[in-house]
Amino acid sequence: MAINMKPLADRVIVAPAAAEEKTKSGIIIPDTAKEKPQRGEIVAVGNGKKDEPMTVKVGDQVLYGKYAGTEINIDGVDYLIMKESDIFAIV
Numbered sequence: 001m002a003i004n005m006k007p008l009a010d011r012v013i014v015a016p017a018a019a020e021e022k023t024k025s026g027i028i029i030p031d032t033a034k035e036k037p038q039r040g041e042i043v044a045v046g047n048g049k050k051d052e053p054m055t056v057k058v059g060d061q062v063l064y065g066k067y068a069g070t071e072i073n074i075d076g077v078d079y080l081i082m083k084e085s086d087i088f089a090i091v
Contacts, residue, residue: 007046014040
């Protein structure tokens with residue numbers, strides 16, 4: 001899922017994972033009750049700051065905060081752009 005955009009400095013572009021459609025017990029979750037995903041895949045990475053190289057790379061599955069990043073739309077697909085510090089973990 002490559003995109004033709006390069007974030008600046010310590011920013012990354014994340015493709016959020018799809019929201020869960022069902023609970024583990026099989027109950028279907030309506031659109032109005034779905035939670036924002038907090039997991040996604042890195043699709044683009046900036047060069048990092050002078051003294052802080054980037055630790056994530058394209059293709060990494062990451063966990064981030066519920067309200068992290070800014071939603072952007074590129075070629076009809078929704079992504080999040082955020083600072084690397086908004087990422088909690090690489091899965």
